[in-house]
Amino acid sequence: MDLCPFAITGPDMSPQTITVTDPDTKRTATVNLIPSSDMPTITSLLPNHQPNLIAIDYTHPSAVNSNADYYAKNKIPFVMGTTGGDRDALISSVTEPKPHYCVIAPNMGKQIVAMQYALTTLEEQFPGAFQGYNLEVVESHQKKKADTSGTAVAVIGSIKGMIGEKDSDGFRNPEDVVLLRDDKSSSDFGVPSEYLDAGHAFHTYTLTSGDGSVEFELKHNVCGRRVYADGTADAVKFLRKVIGEKGGGGGEGL
Missing domain, CATH: 3.30.360.10 (Dihydrodipicolinate Reductase; domain 2)
Incomplete structure (x- = not known):
């Protein structure tokens, strides 16, 4: 399981590149943060990483529903630990008109x-x-x-x-x-x-x-947040396994 080289950040943030370090293995990864105000750029990058892409979403409550709609529309499986938003609309967006691969929970511990x-x-x-x-x-x-x-x-x-x-x-x-x-x-x-x-x-x-x-x-x-990170990683592995059993992909985290 590897980090995707790009990720979505807030609409008011400037594009930037960050280095993510695993505190256990000391592995590092470079990730380009792209503001959600520039979704066309995000969309243009998707074909290079699908079908192995799984999104991990811990964003602001105000972005819950729009993000879930985007994942479903672009066939991106996702793990969402973000709380808030319209929860009924959230469930509808991943079940109608057909089910979408995702794990949604208010707590990933x-x-x-x-x-x-x-x-x-x-x-x-x-x-x-x-x-x-x-x-x-x-x-x-x-x-x-x-x-x-x-x-x-x-x-x-x-x-x-x-x-x-x-x-x-x-x-x-x-x-x-x-x-x-x-x-x-x-x-x-x-x-x-x-x-x-x-x-x-x-x-x-x-x-x-x-x-x-x-x-x-x-x-x-x-x-701290370690308990949530561990649970999120397990959720990604679970989702990847389910998708694999159905004949799909799922290997990178956005």
Whole structure:
């Protein structure tokens, strides 16, 4: 698996060339960043790399739907960990008029995905088990994260099913979650100083009984982005395997 020599960057960015270094193997790769305002250039380069091209998308929420539409239109399989955007439209764009090869998840950390699956199972098997309990959620991310944690949204949905509120108001913000996006608040929440801007994802969900005598707490904290990179690489390998079994390609990452 090799990095594609070009990638899409924001529309307001200038074209530039960067060097990417693997911290484990020390391998390096040169990548040309092309602004999304110059999609014709991107499109002109695709034939030289298809059918072995797989896009990896961790972009701004505002670009989720347009990027997915572009991948589907140009038959580029993709792995998307970006949150936000119109999720219903996103699913439609990769299923209609025919299915498109992709892996879409609000969190690419395999262990966190496993936790989410476990919560979904609990919700299905024990609906209303926490009826009468109150839910409080606090999450902290680096200041540049523009939207609410997609993982928090998914976990809240499962917990609400166990509270018995699944079909009421659904996810609400800010009522359902406190967003921490400043250094002091994040530090007070326990985020190490070296990860305030370098990347972190701290979540705490607290369930308290109506009379306040019983409390349950679920917590998952991540420093850095390694867990997401590892999960993303596995998603690319999985997608490549599926495509290969169907007779396609899939070997480079955009």
